[in-house]
Amino acid sequence: MAKKEKFRNPDAILDVYEKPPLGEGILLSLQHMFAMFGSTVLVPILVGINPSIALLSSGVGTLVHMICTKFEIPAYLGSSFAFVATMQALMKMDGYPAITQGTIAVGLVYVLVAFIIGKFGSDWVSKVLPPIVVGPIIIVIGLSLATTASNDAMMHNQKYDLSYFAVAIFTLAVTLFFQMYFKGFTSLVSIMLGIICGYILSVCLGIVNFSGVAKAAWFSLPAFDFSFVSSHFRWYPEAILTMAPIAFVTMTEHMGHIMVLNSLTKRDFFKKPGLNRTMLGDGLSTIIAGLIGGPSTTSYGENIGVLAMTKVHSVWVLAGAAVFAIVFSFVGKVAALIESIPMPVIGGISFLLFGTIACNGLKILVDDKVDFGQKRNMMIASIILVIGIGGAYLQLGKFQLTSVALSTIMGMLLNWILPKKAASERAQDKKIKEAKK
Template identity: 40%
Template sequence: MANEANAAIGTQPVYDARTLGKPRMLVLGFQHMFAMFGATVLVPALTGLSVSATLLFAGLGTLLFHLLSKGKVPAFLGSSFAFLGGYAAIAPKLPDAGGNPTVANTEMLPYACFGVACAGLLYLVLSALFKVFGAKRVMAFFPPIVTGPIIISIGLTLSKSAVENCATHWWIALVAILVVIIANIWGKGMIKIIPILLGVIASYVAAALTGNVDFTQVTAAPWIGLPFAGEDTVFYLLSHDPDSALLVSAVITILPIAIATMVEHIGDMCAISSTCGRNYVQDPGLHRTLLGDGLATSLASLFGAPANTTYGENTGVLALSRVYDPRVIRIAAGLAILFSFCPKFAALVTAMPQATCGGVSLVLYGMISAVGVRNVVENRVDFTKSRNVIIAALIMVLSIGIAYSTAGALALGPVKLTGLAVGALVGILLNAVLPGKDYEFGTDLKGDTSSDLGRY
């Protein structure tokens, strides 16, 4: 205890932040909130969901995760990028007066939220399987030859929207792109961990200084208010007469995305374990962390907030500060909850220029696909095997081909399946029936952590 009390932050591991004093704990909590901020609020800006509800349920979801994981894992839950493809497929933004897709699709967002809520429940199924059968036997159904191409396809199917957003003001988008690249490649310390936030701020300021931002709603918004947006919630949908075919389509479309995010979660737990020098895969166990992540996602979706996921940005802060106490993460969660009660801040995010979103999205979506490539490479998937070539080929061609076809989806009666849903289902089925499976989870930490969508 004495050694920890005298330890300098960043030089020696600190597992009990109380030895540092409350002021330092608060500062460290702000640092963790700062790290997750840019990425977390970007998701509602891209989808049309409530910024305030997003922050509220990022905080509440993190606290729920800590409760279910016995308060042992220093993980923060922020908005998941992986589900952006699901929101775009079910509730694409509508054109404004100028023809640009900037208007939230409030009629369809509840259907997308319902699909995400069901995807969160899929975590509970996997959690139970991990508890009963163990990680190795369950992960045999989700090897890198399946998850890698799925992650690649998620990024590529979103690429069109990123380019279209950039095209509204390319120079504003380029500011965001350049700042993200510079911070990511040459940044040091905290700068390297928050490139998306820095890109958003720089591009936003450049747009504001040149008169390309409308602050009317920001001026009109109050400083304090409730963080709920009833028109975006699944509760609102269920109080009306929903289209059952659309509900089924949303569920089938979004459920396969959970495959990628669940594997990402497992990679995050391995990465946090490696960073902190504690085996969180065994204690409290993946069944508990998956349960926390899944319930947090379902809870957020029920109130019109995006899906949650464990954040690589905050793992980077752990490595930077070497303070591994989960109490600091819970302070960050409390701060996120406080910010959710500020409608003026939410209005500031909503007023973000479309080109700013496009610029950071262009890099972000490309990074998602790059992580899929990394997942395949670092697990040394053997493409001399015909089974692996066939599985990867069909996943990517079906996912991307259907997405960019004239119909944009595969119709099975009243139900429509997106390309990503079809590709994921076909990949899982082929991997299960074709001979030659050789992947074993837990034998290579580098490979197991290579599906982390938030690591960069």
């Protein structure tokens, strides 16, 4: 760990470099692990990846990020939701190998951007991805998954099942109950509590299959997938070109989280250790996840919420949570139990999670006071939303650019090509100026 700084945040109970007593540290670390657990394992369940791999890549990725940032940033990395729709499509077409190459490509984009930022600074990032582009893209990421959430909640063997839908609505209701009527730690782990309650109802209704749990060993290696280096290796350019552009969207989420951490800890992590180091940490974490068959990783708002609530900002606590995630990934019974969670439970939670992602996009537009009275802004947002939510994609032979990736690229291109104001708006401005004279 890095040496203690002279500066100490007076608002913190434990500051960034301060180490808690062992007993307290274990409980605080477990709290962080439970905060990220629900979302981190939900991504692989939605995609069809083994949850134990996601837990392992989450823990290892967090430690790698800490090393890259000199143990100066209290951040936790978990599975990213931004790539779910793309990974689901790739899993149906080509399976693990395609997802692996796409995930590694995402990590390499991060590493490349980290190098550019280290060389030329970070001012250009906001020009490439202004709020009018980022907001609608995040809305698309959330709403493009809406159909998946609904199908998981309603359908059993491709037929509508009322008991499934009841479980989904019950899971959602319980989650909302814990979120809105409780405070502190209970509110923070409302997603996990919702999953547990939905699971219990599913057991009572007889829609849970425990055969996998019974067969699983207590200790087992995570289901690694090393197809990237197999003897039957082949390239999946469609996976690489589909997933890589979405990295530019998750970078904005990454930078937003750093800004929140700056405010909480009263530091400027963009300057020290530097945005290039935080990007490098995210990139290497994602590359490692891809190599072992896991999903892309990203910094987690859930854990930032824990930091804000407890005022415990210690990197030791976050490192402990990462170690616990790694340990649990080797407990076979836990992985099998997670995999036995029925889809309506996941669907019920997804109603909230995917909608929350979309609302974060709206929040960016509101917070940055984007003016939709300007034709330029209206056109950029309209095209991104319709292409992304409508499911439009580019198909060239076997190559497919998914709706999320296509809308991201279109948004970036339109932001670059379109003038600040339309000709009619410039003419109107001229008339107003002349009238004032």
